[in-house]
Amino acid sequence: MVRRALEAAGCRFTVQRAAVFHYLEQVQTHPTAEDVYRAVRRKLPRISLATVYKALEALVDAHLATKLTNGDGSARYDCRGDDHYHLRDVESGEIRDLPVEFDPDLLKKLDPKLIERLSGSGFEVTGYRLEVLGRFSNS
Amino acid sequence: MVRRALEAAGCRFTVQRAAVFHYLEQVQTHPTAEDVYRAVRRKLPRISLATVYKALEALVDAHLATKLTNGDGSARYDCRGDDHYHLRDVESGEIRDLPVEFDPDLLKKLDPKLIERLSGSGFEVTGYRLEVLGRFSNS
DNA sequence: ATTCTTGCAAAAGATTTGCAAACAA
DNA sequence: TTGTTTGCAAATCTTTTGCAAGAAT
Numbered sequence: 001m002v003r004r005a006l007e008a009a010g011c012r013f014t015v016q017r018a019a020v021f022h023y024l025e026q027v028q029t030h031p032t033a034e035d036v037y038r039a040v041r042r043k044l045p046r047i048s049l050a051t052v053y054k055a056l057e058a059l060v061d062a063h064l065a066t067k068l069t070n071g072d073g074s075a076r077y078d079c080r081g082d083d084h085y086h087l088r089d090v091e092s093g094e095i096r097d098l099p100v101e102f103d104p105d106l107l108k109k110l111d112p113k114l115i116e117r118l119s120g121s122g123f124e125v126t127g128y129r130l131e132v133l134g135r136f137s138n139s
Numbered sequence: 140m141v142r143r144a145l146e147a148a149g150c151r152f153t154v155q156r157a158a159v160f161h162y163l164e165q166v167q168t169h170p171t172a173e174d175v176y177r178a179v180r181r182k183l184p185r186i187s188l189a190t191v192y193k194a195l196e197a198l199v200d201a202h203l204a205t206k207l208t209n210g211d212g213s214a215r216y217d218c219r220g221d222d223h224y225h226l227r228d229v230e231s232g233e234i235r236d237l238p239v240e241f242d243p244d245l246l247k248k249l250d251p252k253l254i255e256r257l258s259g260s261g262f263e264v265t266g267y268r269l270e271v272l273g274r275f276s277n278s
Numbered sequence: 279a280t281t282c283t284t285g286c287a288a289a290a291g292a293t294t295t296g297c298a299a300a301c302a303a
Numbered sequence: 304t305t306g307t308t309t310g311c312a313a314a315t316c317t318t319t320t321g322c323a324a325g326a327a328t
Contacts, residue, residue, distance in 0.1 A: 012302055012307055033292080043143065048310045053293060058308095073212040073317065074292055085249075087262055100250050107271065111239050112225075118271070123226055125273040132246065132257070134264040151282060151327055172318080187285045192318060197283095212292065215316055284328075288321070293305070 002064060009062035020055040021042050024065055024079035030086075030095040032074050068095055085130045098132055106130070141203060148201035158182050159194040163204055163218035169225075169234040171213050207234060224269045237271055245269070 002021050003013040003093045011017070019040045024031070031039070035091050037052045056077055059065040068086070078086075078095075085098040107114050107128055115125050140158050142152040154196055158179045163170070170178070176191045182261070198204040207225070209232050217225075217234075224237035238269045246253050246267055254264050 014302075014308065016309075046310075049292095050294075050311075051309055054308075067210070069208045069210050070215075071206070071208050072291090073214075075212070087257070090197060090265065100253060103249060106245075106249070110242060110245070114271075118226070118273070123271075123273050124277045125271055125274060126229065127272045128270060129272060130267060130269045132253075132262075132264055133266045133268060134257070134262050137261045137263060153283065153327075154286075185285075188317095189319075190288080191286055193283075211316090282325105284323105284325070286322090286324105287320100288322105290318080291316100292318100293310085293314105293316080295314070296312095298310100300307105302307075303305085 004063040005064050006058060009058070011041075011058045011062060011100065014055075016044060016047055016051050017055045017058055020052060020077065021048070021059055021064055024059070024077055028096065030068055030076040030078045032046075032070070032076055036077065049123075083127070087136075088131045088133055089136050090133050091135055094136060142259045144203050145160060145197060148197070150197045150201060153181060153194075155179075155186055156194045156197055158186070159200050160198055160203055160218060163198070163216055167235065169207055169215040169217045171209070171215055173213075175216065188260040222266075224271065226275075227272055228275050229272050230274055234273075234276060 004017055006013050006017060010023070020036055023036055023039050027039070028134075033049070033053055033056060036056065037049045038049070040047055040052060049115050056065065056067070060067050063081070065079045068078055070076055072093060076093075076095050077081070080097065083102040083104070085100060085102065087096045087098045088094070107125070119123055141157055145152050145156060153170065159175055162175055162178050166178070172188070172192055175195065176186070176188045179186055181192060195204065195206070195263050198218070204216050204218045207217055209215050211232060213239060215232075215234050219236065222241040222243070224239060224241065226235045226237045227233070242248075246264070250256070257264055
């Protein structure tokens with residue numbers, strides 16, 4: 001599955017990429033590249049941080065992960081394939097999934113003609129992103 | 140107005156901060172710090188990039204601007220004081236305002252009990268952010 | 279007069295790159 | 304074999320910091 005997706009994106013399957021993917025798959029929060037590096041190092045002690053960055057990029061290319069932008073110039077990664085919303089701690093930057101069903105028609109609810117209006121004014125809509133902001137009291 | 144807001148935040152009013160604010164105020168897109176630096180330099184040729192960063196930070200502290208996270212690890216700035224949504228070009232990173240009224244109750248529409256549920260599970264909601272993703276065909 | 283801000287250069291943090299050796303197909 | 308990927312170190316990019324001189328109150 002990981003192998004196939006990587007190949008479909010023209011990338012080779014390697015133990016490093018598999019280890020990064022499997023770590024992302026089982027972790028609760030959305031880790032930074034540095035977090036992934038520290039964790040994967042326990043399995044592959046000789047992996048380098050640069051390889052982790054390249055593995056994350058390959059996984060994103062293969063649509064096996066998504067890169068989430070972080071306020072402070074670092075990024076976090078998510079390996080869920082379906083559309084969903086996020087919860088973001090405005091202080092720590094921690095991100096978790098929001099346990100609410102994704103609504104593909106939310107933009108239409110904001111304004112039924114929004115997509116057509118934007119398209120008419122030169123913006124082709126491909127999707128949307130919603131984050132609930134706040135603070136995790138524990139953590 | 141800029142002066143008062145800066146003072147309320149415990150910051151002094153300076154020509155550099157005023158120039159940064161006035162540039163942000165009249166520009167259509169949401170510029171990066173580098174963009175602001177290049178623009179403001181035309182009025183204040185001796186301003187430094189570090190001062191632009193510090194001015195942007197002061198404006199954010201004074202609630203005269205907002206910092207928007209960017210995919211590539213840089214930030215963009217917005218000086219609109221009211222809540223509103225953004226349009227983001229997924230390729231260039233360009234951001235513009237979305238001409239749709241902000242809905243303070245959108246989260247409730249997603250799930251009427253969402254805020255209480257999150258609060259019960261240890262997440263204090265302070266707001267939300269919505270971005271429409273796509274591409275500007277011109278630009 | 280006192281405290282904050284500026285401009286400069288250096289530092290820091292995150293990410294990317296160049297390259298030779300190792301690996302996957 | 305052939306083209307990719309790895310690991311390392313160095314480079315790059317954005318942002319932050321230290322500090323002496325200058326500006327604001």
